[in-house]
Amino acid sequence: MTGRPTSPGTAQNLLADQREAVAAAWDLIRRAQRLLLVAHINPDGDTIGSALGLAWALRALGKECTVACAGPMPAYLGFLPGYADFRSEVSGRYDLILGIDFSSPDRMGAVYQPAVFAHTPLVNIDHHRTNTRFGTLNIVEMETASTAEIVFALLQAWGLPITPAIALCLLTGIFTDTQGFRTPSTTPQSLGVAIQLLEAGASLPTLVEAVYNRKSPQTLRLWGQALSDFRSFPGPAGNVVWASVTQDMLRRNNVAEDEVQGLVSFLRGTVGTAVAVLFVESPDGKVKVEFRSAPAVDVSGIAFRLGGGGHRNAAGCTLPGPLAAVEERVLAAVRQELEK
């Protein structure tokens, strides 16, 4: 712990209540040589960006860092330095596991091997409200918009320099988890950390181009078809709007499954919408369900009860098909939740 002063507008208050945990985590890291950093299944920009940002900072200290994610890795994060290093399986022993951006151990998927890791200390670094505090140490800040902000505060607290590569990884975490500073969870602190990451060399145009401006022409057509054909029903807090992307639509347009990223937020953007739901059929017949909601409506509970997770206004789950049955089951759950 360097205890060096942080500049105003930073994450200075972020870990104020957790000084002991922050110091204890540093102690574990200091003594470890082989570290495993784990991102969650169905990874997003925050888990991948935060894990990479932390890995680069620790590698600069001479630590051996393995980044792992049970996958599937989304192509739109391919611009992040170190993206290609993620492994979907790990072997061997580690001195320390760092769990990045998830609320329970099952979110590590096949990466976590209980028999091998039973005695390996694990630091749980997360911002989800549903966090079960499963770590040896838990650094959980539920009021923070992204785990990347917590990682930034940790690097500051530990006195580790923020290179341009680290800054880009962490800014991607903040930017994606706040949907580009648009979610109600976005705080002045989120913007304050973003400023410091820009000043540390992260390029906002690089990030925006990579994350937002990468739809293929075929994807535009697919979006066009899905938007022309969305459906809705009224609820007490506003409309429930939903659309489905079938394997047939994806194949016909030659579009990869993760290209629909963003479509559900777009549906949510219709006036009077309380909840938007997007159903995406996977090649294996499972259906990925994404929820987005108006600020006043909480969808994290629905997703959690259906075996998924997420945040108040953005959550998701994956269910066995067929599509029609999933639509019926999920929409009934949404209706029930809204009528509570």
Place this chain on the structure above:
Amino acid sequence: MTGRPTSPGTAQNLLADQREAVAAAWDLIRRAQRLLLVAHINPDGDTIGSALGLAWALRALGKECTVACAGPMPAYLGFLPGYADFRSEVSGRYDLILGIDFSSPDRMGAVYQPAVFAHTPLVNIDHHRTNTRFGTLNIVEMETASTAEIVFALLQAWGLPITPAIALCLLTGIFTDTQGFRTPSTTPQSLGVAIQLLEAGASLPTLVEAVYNRKSPQTLRLWGQALSDFRSFPGPAGNVVWASVTQDMLRRNNVAEDEVQGLVSFLRGTVGTAVAVLFVESPDGKVKVEFRSAPAVDVSGIAFRLGGGGHRNAAGCTLPGPLAAVEERVLAAVRQELEK
């Protein structure tokens, strides 16, 4: 001038080179009682938000402020306090005119009456590169992402308090002109000012809901149709992607013309796109043309030569129809520009 210190991360350096103009403008304001604040034709969130933010700050000093805009006023800004006060025509005399967010006097449209205003001092507050310095005083900061940031710096320099209403107006200016902090023009300063506006009481969820999450279901269908039917041709710096929204499409879907706001940015978001162009047919037969470009491509020159204006990566113009002729003319101009 109070000269009070500004806090770090603010617009402290923004007007550093213009201390005299800032002081002289304050002198003009101090001596004026009846002020006319003019927003530009085809107004956007920056001109309307900046004009309103400044008007509220000056009204708090007891000044009579008239806000004017030759229109048409976009419905999506209706949430801004004072939106309904905008007049499309003015009469009588004013002690001072404040021109907000435009580069030349013709952008005031019918609001500016040369005969009446010939001897009225005019303060030109703007951030466009094409600014002709047409004011009695010119406070022009071309490196700034939005005029709202300049207004914020002026209020700070003049020691005027920022109420929650003013903060919301100015944050709307920054947020819309940076497309939600996504344009390459976005700087740490833009985010720094945004932080202070949030801390002054602006609500980001209010703004995002009002500006982005207000599409009607019919609008979604219209977007779906336009996206399913976009066209493109390759150019040396990337693809030119374009789509047209006809009066027939608008009428059939019962959608207002300004509901297509955002569609051109969406087209621009396809991978490999250098320039996106959207053509929107007006009821009077004129065609509104919107340009968006990749960071490396400048479309302000094309728009300027066609009688419009704007920024490097976001510009527009309005041309007499018919639509097919406008498409041909504009696409030829784009092709020529890219082949330079």
